[in-house]
Every structure is written in C-alpha cells, then in structure tokens.
Amino acid sequence: MNKLSNKDINNLLREAFTDAAPDKQDDIIQAAKGHNTAPTVSVTQENTRGQYAKPAALIAAASVIVIGILFILIMMNSNKAYSTVMIESDTCIEIGLSRDQRPVSINGIDNTGIQLARHIDNAQTLTQAVDNILDAMRDSGSLNENSNTVLITADAPENAQELLSASFEAAKESFDDSGYQGAILTTVASDKKEVQQLAHRHHISVGKAEMITDIIRKDKTLSSALLSRLSVNDLNLLTTFRGIRYKDIGIFGVSRGCVEPDEAIAYVCSEAGFTDSNAAVTMSVSPYGLIYSVTIHGNSRVYIYRLDAQNGEILTVSQGEDLQSAQMADKNTPTPAPTEKETESKTAATQSAGSPENLFSLLNDAQNGQTPSAAAQTPQDNRTTPTTAPPQAQQATSSPASPKPQTTQKQASQSQKQPQQQTPTQKRTTPTSAPRVTQTEKPQPATAAPKPTQAYTPTEAPKPTAAPTQPKTEPSIFTSDNYLKYSGGIKHTDPLTSSAKQISIRRIKNGYNLFYDHTDFPYSPAGTQGGISALVCNREQFCRLTGSTDSRYDDSYFKTHALYIHMNRDANYHWIKSVEAAYMQGGTLCIKNSEPVGYYITTDAANPEQIYTVVYELNKSDLEDFTNMVEYTD
C-alpha cells in the first residue's frame, strides 16, 4: 500500500469537489445581467477651441511635465531608506525604513532572499513587514520547527535600539502564532569596516558577519566562506555547542536542530551496539552543514562516526586501535574483563564528567544560555575526542583482520581506503532525503562489549526488560502518594474561579527524548492525543519517568521543587503543548495548557519510541494542599 501524504489527500479532495461542484454559470450570468452595477456616465463636450487653444495646451503640457518630475523627485526622496532592519535565517531580507520608520522597501540580500522578497506583501508598519517576512520564510521552509532561529540586525544613525526592540516584539509575536518556539538573536549593525566588508562579500547581514567574526575569533581553523554558508540557526547551534559567547548579540530562546547531540550519540550507539557511556560527540562544519563526529571506545578500538546534523544520516565511519585503552591495559596487565558493576561505575563516572547521556543536562544548559554541559564547553575537553583517528588507528583500520566499519554503500570503499578521512570538506554522497543511513553491513562491535538493551538506563531505576507489547495503563509508579498523573487526552473543563491561587511555574526543558524501552511509560495509544502529564515530586519518580539521571534533580532539589512533566508520542505526530497558566484551587493543581499543536515526525519509522517532553518547574511551597491535578484547554 502506498503511504498517503498530505498532498495526496489535498489533491484527492480538490479533484473530488471540483467534479462535484454544480454547473451554475449560466444561471449566475443570467441573474447578474439583471443587475446593472456599472454607473452610466454621460459626457458632453463643447468645442471650446479658440485661437489661444494651442499655446494653452503647450503650457499645460509643460506644467504637467514639471509637476511630474517634481513628484517623482519627492517620491524618490521619500522612498529612500533612512535606516534598515535585516532579517536573516538561511536567507537574508532587508527592510528599508523612512525617517518616520515607515517601510519603504523590502529587498533580498542573497539570491534566495531576492526571490522571496518579490512575493512579500507591502507593509505599512515595521511590525507588519517583519511579520510578512517571517511568514514568507516559514512558507518557503527557511524557518521551521527544527530551524527556528532568526537574526535581526538594525542599522540606523540614531534609533537603532528602538527599531531592534520593535522588530523583536514583532518576531516574538510571529513565533507565538506559528505554534513553535523560536530563537531570536538581535544586534545593532557593527560599524567595524572588516565586519561590513565580510557582510558585503558574502551577501549576508552585518549581524551574521559579526556572529562569524565571533566564531572565528575562537576557532581560527574555520573560514568565513564556510561559515557564511550556514544558516543562522546552525551558527547559533555551533556557538552554543562550543560555548562561544557573542560580544554584541542578544539571544532570546533556544535554537533547535533536527538532531540533538545526545540523539546522535544514542543513535550511533544503538547502531553500533555500544553503550553511550563510551561515546563522545563533537560538532564540526562542512560546506553542506553541521556534522557530528561521535567517537566510541570499545574493546581496545575506537570508532568514529560522522553524521549529518540535519537528518542524522551516517556519512562515514572510521575505526582503529584505541591507544588510550591499550596504554591503560599495558600499565595494568593482566586486566580481567570488567564486571557489570565496574561497567556501571564507569558509566556513572563518565556521566559525572559531563557525558551527554541524558537530554536534560544539554538542554537545560543551552536554555540557560550556557554551554551544553560543563564538559562540552570546548573541543579540547576530556570527553571530547579529536575528530581524526590517531595514525595508529588509521593503520589498524586498513588491516583485513579489523571489523568492517559500518557505512553507506557508496562510501564503504572510500572509508576502507581512507579511514582517517574526517575533514569537513568531505562530499556527502548519500541522498539527503533519506532520514537514516541504510545499513548494508551489520556493525561488528567489540566482542567483549556488552550490547545494551536500552540507551538511557537510569542507574537508580531497575533495568527494564523487553519492550512491552501492550502499553501499561496503570503502572506501579503512579501509585505513590505524592505523585499524580493525568493521561489519555485533554480535559475540556474550566475550573478557574476567584478562589484560585496563582502559582509560579517556569519551563526548563523542551525537546525530544529517546527511549528504547518503556516498561514504565504508558504512552498514548495511536489515535489519541494528550500523552501523559505528571507531577514529579522526588528523584526516584523523576528517574523512572524520564530515564534521566541528571544529578541536578536530586533529593535536595525536590525538597523545594516539583516538576510538571508532559510526555507524548502519538503515531507519526508529536502533540506539543505548553502551559499557559497554573494555579491551585483548593487541593487541585490546575494546569491550563495551550491547544496542542501536532507536528509530523518523519523519523518515526526509524525511532518509533521517540518521545516529546516538556518540563516545568514548580515551587513545592505552592503545592501545600495538593491532592490532585487537572489539565484543560480553552
């Protein structure tokens, strides 16, 4: 059976209704002819030509020409931009503004922007212009849920901050309307000559040129030509990942990528059959976009997987002897095989060193404007392995006795010949539309490395067994006295009364989580929406529900805080919602949600257990009389 696409359904509907529409043209034309809407105007002309008619006509014509020229000059002057605001995502569009901040022009800076700008409606105000541009970017795919960042650059002789502020508010409102969170970067155009030249040379905004300058200042191996090809979203992901701070750029919100770093690790580990505690990830830049390099150490070998950050596609795999572990083994020979306990403690040690094992540490840091995790701040840190395999490893890779690397068909031979090839300029040969690489050869992981049953195994929680065939409806986790859940859809009631007590609540996480085993998680059956929401009051509940072992959410944290967590997985959709209000009414915690917005997930076939999670923090002092929880939407 073919897979039905939205377009198929739209086409089928359009054709069906086009055929079904009655032919009423003649009736309408007949009836319309009965109306006479066009006013009849009779004009009588008198012959007034006299002897002075010809000179008078000449004088009138000359006057018209003079007035016309004056009018054109005035118009040209009034249409001249006094200041500009540039909006940039993966394309750049400039709004020209008059002295009174009225939009007088909308022009593309790069080729795509020029094409887009032709179809953008004229606007009367700056707010409207920003809104129209963001709409056009959204319609063209430049902005979407997984590339949600815009950079606003204001260039004005005196009121740049004012323009920036108005543009920011308009962009924020536009993102609110779009149904997903956006990241908005703002800056006033730099007057530095080199930054302006960079912008001019690469057809980008001055703000983006400034971003690039900030990145190159930290990493001189990167070139402006390479970076200018990245979208603002990718640039911001890169700076966040590497812990680079901008000098003069304001940030609101968090940029999102199609594949998060921990997703890259989890995916590679699941493919290779290793635990993710042995893995580290770095981010690099290629002419085609961002690249993740995931390095896995196992059984005295090191494997380096390069993934396209846009779609998680594995581009190349290299492998070789793990010199570090070999040296360790030499020092400690004879080394017995690690016991399960030792493996666990090693896992814990790696986590405490900042392993991206759980999504929470990365996302929370990113949301707080910090680096993804303490250990991920610089490429030179402990957990980050160089993207190139050591020379010895390269030699080992070409050895016929070594396990075959896992790679795409087209690149297999290339990888075998040049296993050390990790340069960002490597050309992508696999089709970009494929969400995941097609494995032609099953990876041969280290024989001693135990194959994990799940990627995110909380150390405190009992290890789940095989995935359940039927989702549980009432797992034991929900029987705890101070832990309540609501699942199975949205409750449409409005319990708000004047006695309600407003409480403080703030979002601390929003993103995907990958679970490979959901023994304890009763996700919604396909066809329903709403997922599961829970009020988490202690660490045990937190670990068991989320699969995370993030040390920040420890017992002392839960002494003063509780977490409202919403998780959802619904066939090929994620139903994303956010909390609009939270309050106590008697003993009832009332959560008012926004209308959930469904997003189609194309990677579901590969990751059927992908869960969308939102986490909000509440103060326990607000929940003193807490007995139950209700959720509702308008």
Place this chain on the structure above:
Amino acid sequence: MVMVLFTIADDSSRSRRLETYIKEIAEDNMTSLRLLYEETSAGVYSFTLSMLKNREDAEDALQDVYLSIHKSAHLYNPIGRPMEWIMTVTRNICISKLRDRNKTKPLDDTDKPAEFPEFVRSENRILLGEAMKILTDEERKVIILKAVAGLKHKEIATVLGMTPSTVRSKYHRAIKRLKQYLTRGGAFRE
C-alpha cells in the same frame, strides 16, 4: 527551496489573476465572472456545503456568492488575497442563510451530519466522502479551505475567526484522521 519558490510564485500569479477577474467583474465583464466561477467554484461550493450541510442550500448559496461578488466587486481592495475575500463573502452568505433557516424552521438542524456529494468516480472518492464525515465541523471547514480553496493558514484564520495556530492544529489533526481512515479503508491501493 526552488520548488517552494515555484509554489509561492504559482500562488502569487493565481492571486493576481483572480484580482484581475474581480476588477473586470466590477466593470460588468461577464466573461471574467465566468472565469472566476470556473476557477473558484469548487472551493466555494465545498465551503458552503460544510457550513450549510445541505446540498440544495449549498447550491443556492453558491449562486448567491457569485451574484454578491458581481455586485460588490468594486468594493474589493486589491491586497493580494482575493480567495480570502471570496471565502469571507461565502461565509457571510452562509451565516445569513443559516439565520433565515432558523427563522423558518422551529427546530435547529445544524447538528445533523454533513451531507456530502456522492463521489462516485472511484472507490477512493467514495471513501473520502465517508472520511469527511468523521471530522468535526471546524476541522472540515479548515481542511476544505486549505485543500480545496487553497487558502493559507493565516487566511483561514481570518475567514473563520480563529488564531493561525489553532488553524494549524486543526488542519494537522484533520489530515491525520483522514489519513488513518483512508489507510484503514485501503485507499490508494496499488
């Protein structure tokens, strides 16, 4: 990206064409009225049907819509959204018809299930007619305005008086339900 730009260009040229028709209709050009009807009647008819839930009333409303367009074409402000204007006219006429219907009929019959044209051309269309019945009224309106009339989410929001995010949500939900129904029913079988 190029495909998307072509799509935007197509939408834009369609809007310009429709605006030209409306302008010429204001000058009493019947050929333009005929052309406008040919290009937009499917969207208008499907929307009247989803509002009035009765084929006879929908056909009457369809006629009224084009007469109203003929009468008020000179009032159209050419801002590049002719379909939004046409569908707003359609909605107003449908509301007026519903009001008249409620005056003449003591019992409100707006809750009865929607009556849809029998799509007899193929098995898929019959199934589609059935699938449309499982949608809520609002979902049906949104999907018709999007799929058949070709309106953007923002334009649908204006016509139906909703927020764009609500429209998006309803559209995704509706298309998902249709997809599930059609897949279960074996539509698009090879």
